[in-house]
Amino acid sequence: MISRRKISLLRRKKKDRPSPDILMPPEGVPLTLPVAGVGVRIAAQITDVLITSIGAICLLVLLSALNLTTPRTVFAIGALLFFVIRVPYYVIAELGWNGQTLGKRLMKIKVVSHDGGPLTAHALVLRNLMKEAEIFLPATLLLTLDMASPLASIASLAWITMGLMVPILNRYRRRLGDIMAGTHVIHLPVPVLLKDLATETPVLTEDRKKIVFLSHQLDHYGAFELQTLETLLRAQSVRPSAGAEQQRQATIETIVEKIRKKIGYADPVPPADRLRFLQAFYNAQRKHLEQRQLFGDRRENKHYAQADEDNQAGK
Structure with missing residues (x-):
């Protein structure tokens, strides 16, 4: 039995984690993606601020070298350059890199639309202009104010704090923008490559003989049937329920007998060797199709022979 205290702790930990974002793209297949936390977003933001600051400093040095600035206007011109570089940088980068800036690319995060559709220029401009009102403008006021105006400094600090608290208290870590x-x-979702079924070799014992298929037995099927068989073999790694296991075994038996009848495989296949038979047939069929493709004979499905006859009759 789990105590109430443990249950409350588990619930509290669950609340502390950002909830996964469920997107519904136009294809109608829901996608569950991990929401980026506040820490990784701040790290990406700091990286982008450093990049834009370097650009502003380089332009400021150039203007100073051309005697276009004075010591009194250096700070004002620098702040203006930082703004002029910063706003287009975020919008253009996220438009060009599909929701990513350099900082987001380094942190492996990106901006996505709530409805799963493509990012629009309107949405990216709006969220980045709101960033100016949420963070950069109050921060600039906070840096320019002095002790002679404590109320303005406190108001700017309170505004920045409120802006930072919104994503912390938000379920999906969304800021106002x-x-x-x-x-x-x-x-970013981590791509997971499925293992290649063709590299798997069935384990043979002393009482089991190797399953071999002749070339003419592999001429009955094409790439479509091979892909269907691959899907079936991959599904065997998932453990079904008790009732579904019987249905699975019946399906495997039907497929094995159908293949045996189609290719003329005379030897009976014991129930214990049915999966081994399908795996061996998949490996042999894939190798056969790849060899045929090298000679320009691409076979899409089992109806390729009839299609060739129709083409020759049309000629």
């Missing part, structure tokens, strides 16, 4: 633009910031 994301809420208004209808966007999320997510972690």
Whole structure:
């Protein structure tokens, strides 16, 4: 039995984690993606600020070398250059890199639309202009104010704090700009490559003989049937329920007998060797189709022979 205290702790930990974002793209297949936390977003933001600051400093040095600035106007011109570089940088980078800036690319996060559709220029401009009002403008005021105006400094600090608290208290870690633009910031999904079934070789014992298929037995099927068989073999790694296991075994038996009858395989296949038979047939069929493709004979499905006859009759 789990105590109430443990249950409350588990619930509290669950609340602390950002909820996964469920997107519904136009294809109608829901996608569950991990929402980026506040820490990784701040790290990406710091990286982008450093990049834009370097650009502003380089332009400021160039203007100073051309005697276009004075010591009194250096700070004002620098702040203006930082703004002029910063706003187009975020919008153009996220438009060109599909929701990513250099900082987001390094942190492996990106901006996505709430409805799963493509990012629009309107949404990206809106969320980045709101960033100016949320963070950069109050931060600039906070840096330019002095002790003679403590109320303005306190107001700017309170505004920045409120802006930072919004994503912390938000379920999906969305700031005000994301809420208004209808966007999320997510972690990039990690691609997982499935293992190649052709590299698997069935384990043979002393009482089991190797299953061999002749060339004429492999001429009955094409790439479509091979892909269907691959899907069936991959599904065997998932453990079914008790009732579904009987249905699975019946399906495997039907497929094995259908293949045996189609290719003329005379030897009976014991129940224990049915999966081994399908795996061996998949490996042999794939190798056969790849060899045929090298000679320009691409076979899409089992109806390729009839298609060739129709083409020759049409000629």
